[in-house]
Amino acid sequence: MRTLSLSSALFFIFLASPAKSETVTFDFTAKIESLREQTNWGPEVEVDSSDLAGITISQGLISGRFSYDRKSIRTNEPPLTPESYDYATYSADNPKNKLEMSFGNQKIFSQAVYYSVTDQRTAGWDIFSFTGKFSNSFRIYFTLIDGTGTAFNSAGLPGTLDWERFQYFRYIGMDYLDDSTGDYRHLGGRGSIISLTQVTPAVPEPSTYLMLLAGLGGMVLAAGRRQVRR
Template sequence: MKLLARTSIAAAALLISGVAAAGTIAGLVNTGAGLAAGSTDTHYTYSVSGGDYTGLSGSGVVSNSNVDPFPSWLANTASSSWLIPTADQSINYSSSESSTFTWSLNFDLTGYDLSSASITGRWASDNSGVLLLNGTVISTILGNGYNTWTNFSGINSALTTGKNTLSFVVTDDASATYNYTGLRVEFASATANLGTPLVTPAVPEPESYAMMLAGLAALGFLARRRRD
């Protein structure tokens, strides 16, 4: 192989060395995705403080869209469904005192370039809610958040290498009569480059190109003299 060809290949490899492959972040899944009503979604866990069921904990259960509180809640779709605390959809968890449900979703960013991560989506809650990433507030829902979506994005600054936790803190307002609580989450993007990014060399100035070409010419001349 000629010297010029070898040099060209090496330069091309250097120029593309900064490109990193993008991958989907595992663990960031929509609530109830692919699950039938009454199924347990083990991705989302919860714990309760206050209200009638303080201390209760477990994994979310996919709601039944054929009974109350539907159609007041956003309709379940093939993309996501509402999660409720237990299979009994009629339980009033806050008959005389408001309760707080902290829903958690864990995901791992080991091996990802955090600066390239893109995590966006939308969520809904009954009643109000606060979304936190590793303790940092990302989004809030004021009042009744069960009949419209609230978008979230721009959470890169709170990410950390290794385990990360999204916490959906939902307040179930006290009511002695008609009362339900639940969570709905859909992700629009959840990607990041795999591995630590390599530094892409800066584009050389024109003077640098001239020096490079002069150097290649000199090397070619020496190579020809050796052959002669």
């Protein structure tokens, strides 16, 4: 059987090459340093642990993983003075924008994640932050601030986060509020993010496998046609 021409082989190899994923994923750990609980409209009380949010949340170490698609749709207009700064918020409708949290052996998954990026063009702070919505009552807040204003050169969702640059402020907070039954219940927590690791390599997107199958199928068809012509 005759082999494929060089140009045909190169074409199919290119077609089957993996597509670059635009989804970025990070693992992080944090330390909850304060939990304050309020029930029945009484005073706030510092607690070591609470079940108000439907899961057990305690002071101490927690962990999580967040992902975002760099192609997420921007939801706000650029500022009137873009030469000095840019601040962008991104749609939570993208299914690739995710947050999962682990509290001990309990794991919860977000309903929506709202990302934002601030790029100070002249001086000031560069900020990466998100809010993870787990229910209408429970949210988690994540903020990294670079005090030098050099972490970003645009307000686009970044391809990486340089942990060492964000030494100025590394904050995690949480808020649970439910007064739907008339019995006011509130839990507030705050702490520090203590580590951040980008998850690599990126998992190929489904389109990658479709392209691979298409390329292999094309090679088989071309080889078959050449065999018939002999």
